[in-house]
Amino acid sequence: MPSKEETVCNHVQWIDFTQPTQGEMEQLAKRYGLNNYIVRDCLDPDHLPKYDLIEDVHFLILRFFSHSFDKQIATVQDLTNKIAIFYNHDFLLTLHKDEVRFIESIREKYVQPGKCSSTDEVVIKIILQALESFNNPVMRLSERIDFYENHILLKGMAHGYIEALYYIKQQASMCNKILLLMLEPINHIKANKQNSVDLQELKEQHVKIQTLYNQALEDVNNLMNLYMSFTAQRTNDVMKVLTIFSVFFMPLTFISGIYGMNFEYMHELHSKWGYPVVLSLMVLVSLGIYAWIKKKNWL
Numbered sequence: 001m002p003s004k005e006e007t008v009c010n011h012v013q014w015i016d017f018t019q020p021t022q023g024e025m026e027q028l029a030k031r032y033g034l035n036n037y038i039v040r041d042c043l044d045p046d047h048l049p050k051y052d053l054i055e056d057v058h059f060l061i062l063r064f065f066s067h068s069f070d071k072q073i074a075t076v077q078d079l080t081n082k083i084a085i086f087y088n089h090d091f092l093l094t095l096h097k098d099e100v101r102f103i104e105s106i107r108e109k110y111v112q113p114g115k116c117s118s119t120d121e122v123v124i125k126i127i128l129q130a131l132e133s134f135n136n137p138v139m140r141l142s143e144r145i146d147f148y149e150n151h152i153l154l155k156g157m158a159h160g161y162i163e164a165l166y167y168i169k170q171q172a173s174m175c176n177k178i179l180l181l182m183l184e185p186i187n188h189i190k191a192n193k194q195n196s197v198d199l200q201e202l203k204e205q206h207v208k209i210q211t212l213y214n215q216a217l218e219d220v221n222n223l224m225n226l227y228m229s230f231t232a233q234r235t236n237d238v239m240k241v242l243t244i245f246s247v248f249f250m251p252l253t254f255i256s257g258i259y260g261m262n263f264e265y266m267h268e269l270h271s272k273w274g275y276p277v278v279l280s281l282m283v284l285v286s287l288g289i290y291a292w293i294k295k296k297n298w299l
Helices: 022-032 036-042 101-110 119-132 135-155 161-187 196-259 274-295
Strands: 003-008 012-018 050-054 057-065 080-087 091-096
Touching: 012 022, 012 101, 022 036, 022 091, 036 050, 036 057, 036 080, 050 161, 057 119, 057 161, 080 119, 091 119, 101 119, 119 161, 119 196, 135 161, 135 196, 161 196, 196 274
Parallel strands: 012 091
Antiparallel strands: 003 012, 050 057, 057 080, 080 091
């Protein structure tokens, strides 16, 4: 089991686990008096952010963005990874599936004595880094939205745009949901003189990133509506052309249908000028229809 146990904040034991098993979690639960229900939540890879306080142990589940944009995905487990945190004044446990770079950097900074005042300060740094992992992805989403907006407005629509916009919307919506749930652990961090500035920065960063995702979600929804409007307009244009053609040919078909019945007592059939007269009538009818359509500004 890859794990590291070191002392931080002068006396607190920080134990960091990677891929803990069920048996290892049971040993931790006995060692630190952890509740079995929150240990079970800790092992759920799809669990969303949450906060619990049982006796004197704080339990947090955080999620940080880990998707590399190599394929179109929109599930919680594919977009993000989970970090579970147990802590109080005497210990700090962090558990995660894979190696987390910002966890290592925070450990290197605070493993030295006197570098932090409490476990709350370390937890604030971990949550802040988890939040900042969503910053670059929302910028990438905004760039992709701008790309599709320019192509739809200036270069016309292409096959596959609506599918791409759907995945952008799903990713923005999923991240926005995770950020909304991250507010619960943030609000339960206690502020003191030493960490009040860091806590305020954490809250401001949360508001900033969530605002960016809300804006991206609103932009992609507007773009999808615009795309659907253009699609409907194009369909209407096609139907308009087909309708105009049918307006021209319906009276002509009516006239030709009458004279195609070949009744014996149709005088025009035996008239020398019957054929050119009927053709002239068709031309006049067509010109009249054209003039009427132009007057209505349908062409």
